[in-house]
Amino acid sequence: AQTVTQSQPEMSVQEAETVTLSCTYDTSENNYYLFWYKQPPSRQMILVIRQEAYKQQNATENRFSVNFQKAAKSFSLKISDSQLGDTAMYFCAFTAYYSGAGSYQLTFGKGTKLSVIP
Amino acid sequence: EAGVTQFPSHSVIEKGQTVTLRCDPISGHDNLYWYRRVMGKEIKFLLHFVKESKQDESGMPNNRFLAERTGGTYSTLKVQPAELEDSGVYFCASSQLGTGVLHEQFFGPGTRLTVL
Numbered sequence: 033a034q035t036v037t038q039s040q041p042e043m044s045v046q047e048a049e050t051v052t053l054s055c056t057y058d059t060s061e062n063n064y065y066l067f068w069y070k071q072p073p074s075r076q077m078i079l080v081i082r083q084e085a086y087k088q089q090n091a092t093e094n095r096f097s098v099n100f101q102k103a104a105k106s107f108s109l110k111i112s113d114s115q116l117g118d119t120a121m122y123f124c125a126f127t128a129y130y131s132g133a134g135s136y137q138l139t140f141g142k143g144t145k146l147s148v149i150p
Numbered sequence: 151e152a153g154v155t156q157f158p159s160h161s162v163i164e165k166g167q168t169v170t171l172r173c174d175p176i177s178g179h180d181n182l183y184w185y186r187r188v189m190g191k192e193i194k195f196l197l198h199f200v201k202e203s204k205q206d207e208s209g210m211p212n213n214r215f216l217a218e219r220t221g222g223t224y225s226t227l228k229v230q231p232a233e234l235e236d237s238g239v240y241f242c243a244s245s246q247l248g249t250g251v252l253h254e255q256f257f258g259p260g261t262r263l264t265v266l
Contacts, residue, residue, distance in 0.1 A: 137195040
């Protein structure tokens with residue numbers, strides 16, 4: 033069974049500063065995908081960034097980037113130039129193609145509540 | 151384009167009662183997922199529809215939960231009878247059918263269920 037661990041329940045960062053959210057996972061799969069989702073207060077969860085395990089290059093989306101360490105099973109999210117709108121719950125998630133089920137169900141961590149302070 | 155919608159946004163019921171949650175996926179999305187987050191715990195997968203068929207229901211906790219997706223459009227999740235441990239936020243997500251995971255799952259706002 034796959035597990036995803038986010039060890040930081042809450043974090044805060046000053047506006048314009050950089051913050052890193054941690055995520056580790058455990059799996060026996062070789063081909064899998066990792067995601068960071070963001071859920072702002074009272075709003076829907078949206079995808080921030082995704083990483084395919086077979087790609088060595090770390091994914092980047094504007095101010096968001098990941099540090100993917102496959103051997104260590106680590107997938108951290110770095111937010112640069114933090115903005116007030118980045119205040120949200122951040123979820124790390126994992127999926128692999130489960131051929132028996134034919135489903136791409138997501139396995140989530142417990143989440144990290146990030147507060148950006150003006 | 152309308153996103154995934156869920157109804158109601160919040161439901162408060164007594165133990166033993168029945169509640170039905172509804173999810174309307176993005177138009178054209180054949181994949182529909184249900185997830186649940188119990189307070190303080192991870193978001194957990196419940197089941198996955200492809201069109202009107204249940205592709206994977208391995209996450210359904212017990213037979214008090216019944217999900218349907220008639221006609222392959224909206225889906226309902228019925229809890230009967232509700233127990234205290236069913237309290238939590240129920241999320242629905244949808245994605246396109248095709249090359250699998252590269253098709254992002256789009257989430258609804260969730261239904262917060264409180265069982266008293």
